[in-house]
Amino acid sequence: MDQLQDLLAQLRHFVAERDWQQFHDPKNLAMLLASEAGELLAEYRWVRNDAADTLSREPEARQRIADEIGDVGIALMLLCDRTGIDLQTAMRDKLAKNRRRYPVEHSKGRASRPIA
Amino acid sequence: MDQLQDLLAQLRHFVAERDWQQFHDPKNLAMLLASEAGELLAEYRWVRNDAADTLSREPEARQRIADEIGDVGIALMLLCDRTGIDLQTAMRDKLAKNRRRYPVEHSKGRASRPIA
Amino acid sequence: MDQLQDLLAQLRHFVAERDWQQFHDPKNLAMLLASEAGELLAEYRWVRNDAADTLSREPEARQRIADEIGDVGIALMLLCDRTGIDLQTAMRDKLAKNRRRYPVEHSKGRASRPIA
Amino acid sequence: MDQLQDLLAQLRHFVAERDWQQFHDPKNLAMLLASEAGELLAEYRWVRNDAADTLSREPEARQRIADEIGDVGIALMLLCDRTGIDLQTAMRDKLAKNRRRYPVEHSKGRASRPIA
Numbered sequence: 001m002d003q004l005q006d007l008l009a010q011l012r013h014f015v016a017e018r019d020w021q022q023f024h025d026p027k028n029l030a031m032l033l034a035s036e037a038g039e040l041l042a043e044y045r046w047v048r049n050d051a052a053d054t055l056s057r058e059p060e061a062r063q064r065i066a067d068e069i070g071d072v073g074i075a076l077m078l079l080c081d082r083t084g085i086d087l088q089t090a091m092r093d094k095l096a097k098n099r100r101r102y103p104v105e106h107s108k109g110r111a112s113r114p115i116a
Numbered sequence: 117m118d119q120l121q122d123l124l125a126q127l128r129h130f131v132a133e134r135d136w137q138q139f140h141d142p143k144n145l146a147m148l149l150a151s152e153a154g155e156l157l158a159e160y161r162w163v164r165n166d167a168a169d170t171l172s173r174e175p176e177a178r179q180r181i182a183d184e185i186g187d188v189g190i191a192l193m194l195l196c197d198r199t200g201i202d203l204q205t206a207m208r209d210k211l212a213k214n215r216r217r218y219p220v221e222h223s224k225g226r227a228s229r230p231i232a
Numbered sequence: 233m234d235q236l237q238d239l240l241a242q243l244r245h246f247v248a249e250r251d252w253q254q255f256h257d258p259k260n261l262a263m264l265l266a267s268e269a270g271e272l273l274a275e276y277r278w279v280r281n282d283a284a285d286t287l288s289r290e291p292e293a294r295q296r297i298a299d300e301i302g303d304v305g306i307a308l309m310l311l312c313d314r315t316g317i318d319l320q321t322a323m324r325d326k327l328a329k330n331r332r333r334y335p336v337e338h339s340k341g342r343a344s345r346p347i348a
Numbered sequence: 349m350d351q352l353q354d355l356l357a358q359l360r361h362f363v364a365e366r367d368w369q370q371f372h373d374p375k376n377l378a379m380l381l382a383s384e385a386g387e388l389l390a391e392y393r394w395v396r397n398d399a400a401d402t403l404s405r406e407p408e409a410r411q412r413i414a415d416e417i418g419d420v421g422i423a424l425m426l427l428c429d430r431t432g433i434d435l436q437t438a439m440r441d442k443l444a445k446n447r448r449r450y451p452v453e454h455s456k457g458r459a460s461r462p463i464a
Contacts, residue, residue: 003204004120004204007204007207007208007211010208010211011211014211014214014215017220017224018218018220018223018224018225019224019225020223020225020227022225023227023278025165025166025168025169026160026168026169026171026172026181027160027163027164027165027168028165028168028277028278030153030156030157030159030160031157031160031273031274031276031277031379032277033153033156033157033188034150034153034154034156034157034270034273034382034383034386035270035271035273035274035277035382036270037146037149037150037153037154037188037270038150038153038266038267038268038269038270038271038273038274038382039267039270040146040149040150041146041147041149041150041263041266041267041270041389042263042267042270043146044142044143044146044147044263045260045263045264045267046255046260046459047143047459048143048397049141049143049144049396049397050141052141052142052143052144053141053142053198053199055142056142056198056199056200056201062199062201065142065199065201066201066205066206066209066210067206067209067210067213069192069195069196069201069203069206070203070206070207070208070209070210070211071210072149072153072188072192073192073203073204073206073207073210074207074210074211074214076185076188076189076192077207079185080185082169082172083169083172083178083181084172085172085178085181085182085185087185087189088119088120088123088189089182090182090183090185090186090189091123091186091189091190091193092123092126092186093182093183093186094182094183094186094187094189094190095123095126095127095130095186095190097183098130098190099130102134104133104134107134107136108133108134108135109134109135109136109138111136111139111394111395139394144393144394147263147389147390147392147393148393150266150267150270150386150389151266151386151387151389151390151393152386153386154266154382154383154384154385154386154387154389154390155383155386157273157379157382157383157386158379158383158386160379161376161379161380161383162343162371162376163343164281164282165280165281166280227278227279235436236352236436239436239439239440239443242440242443243443246443246446246447249452249456250450250452250455250456250457251456251457252455252457252459254457255459257397257398257400257401258392258400258401258403258404258413259392259395259396259397259400260397260400262385262388262389262391262392263389263392265385265388265389265420266382266385266386266388266389269378269381269382269385269386269420270382270385272378272381272382273378273379273381273382275378276374276375276378276379279375280375281373281375281376282373284373284374284375284376285373285374285430285431287374288374288430288431288432288433294431294433297374297431297433298433298437298438298441298442299438299441299442299445301424301427301428301433301435301438302435302438302439302440302441302442302443303442304381304385304420304424305424305435305438305439305442306439306442306443306446308417308420308421308424309439311417312417314401314404315401315404315410315413317404317410317413317414317417319417319418319421320351320352320355320421321414322414322415322417322418322421323355323418323421323422323425324355324358324418325414325415325418326414326415326418326419326421326422327355327358327359327362327418327422329415330362330422331362334366336365336366339366339368340365340366340367341366341367341368341370343368343371
């Protein structure tokens with residue numbers, strides 16, 4: 001079993017042991033994901049852009065950031081598991097769309113809006 | 117090369133071709149992640165909990181949801197790549213913490229707050 | 233001086249005393265607002281729709297919810313003050329747009345998408 | 349009737365005409381608020397801190413930002429109306445707490461964490 005599959009099995013066990021499937025419909029999991037993304041955001045809200053890499057390497061901040069990244073990743077895996085949406089396929093499909101929405105000649109060096 | 121590594125290589129190429137590394141400091145990527153999580157949230161904001169699984173299977177909604185999941189996953193991978201935080205390690209470490217924060221006997225069947 | 237103006241004066245004093253204007257550019261305040269909205273979201277993430285009104289009346293939950301609402305409101309006032317955007321005008325203008333985007337005949341009883 | 353009361357009356361009418369009260373329980377309104385805050389966040393995600401004030405004055409960006417601020421304000425008013433939580437009281441109470449959590453001598457010039 002590969003590592004992600006093993007982690008998913010552990011997550012399912014964690015949820016089942018606590019009888020939490022009842023709370024984990026896709027709506028609630030989308031809320032979990034967004035609230036965890038908000039906590040990650042909070043770690044960076046006062047740092048300047050040019051100090052954000054440095055902050056990410058300071059041990060205490062790095063641990064908090066890794067914890068929040070872990071929470072976001074867990075919420076995302078739970079949502080994918082519940083909906084049956086394959087995360088890697090979703091990312092590949094969206095990347096293909098983004099290649100079309102942000103053509104290189106239109107977007108190079110500019111944080112541009114999509115062309116459509 | 118495994119599939120996630122291949123996807124990461126494609127993401128890096130996508131960003132480099134557009135010269136977007138300059139925008140992708142951890143602060144901005146945390147904002148990207150949170151705004152994409154907000155778009156995913158929007159898909160579920162008016163549906164009732166008990167209709168959220170059904171919505172997730174309707175073809176048009178499912179495509180939009182998969183697209184937003186793809187965006188969130190991409191933002192998360194970009195942030196992990198920039199900070200050098202390993203996503204799977206972060207998820208495993210957080211799951212271990214959550215096992216301690218939400219003991220089975222304290223949390224079974226209850227969406228309880230952590231014990232600490 | 234009306235009550236909102238008085239509150240704004242207090243907020244400005246609070247920020248100035250701590251010399252926090254340096255952190256309060258619009259980007260950071262938008263992050264503050266989103267992270268506080270994420271905390272408010274967290275209060276409701278496990279409750280079912282039909283229990284959300286009841287939860288909002290339970291004294292302890294109500295206090296936490298009111299605190300998060302206060303944080304969101306403060307962040308919004310700080311952002312409006314920094315950008316010079318008048319909140320009431322912005323709300324009135326957006327309501328007028330929403331009337332056009334969601335015509336009654338199109339939207340009545342349906343959580344519909346906008347017509348444009 | 350003061351201006352905010354008049355705006356609230358208009359909001360209630362807008363919702364009632366569309367028969368949308370059924371969707372506006374506090375859980376869904378918290379989701380609305382967070383997703384609108386995510387859209388506001390998106391306006392600032394690629395701009396540097398020191399360019400965020402300038403961006404906020406550019407006519408097209410300013411209009412989009414004002415629209416998102418309007419959406420956030422509307423969502424906040426709807427949530428306060430539904431829960432019966434008075435927004436100004438909530439802000440005043442939270443500001444009083446923040447004065448205690450961020451004492452001037454502890455926080456001056458530093459984006460510090462709260463003392464408790």
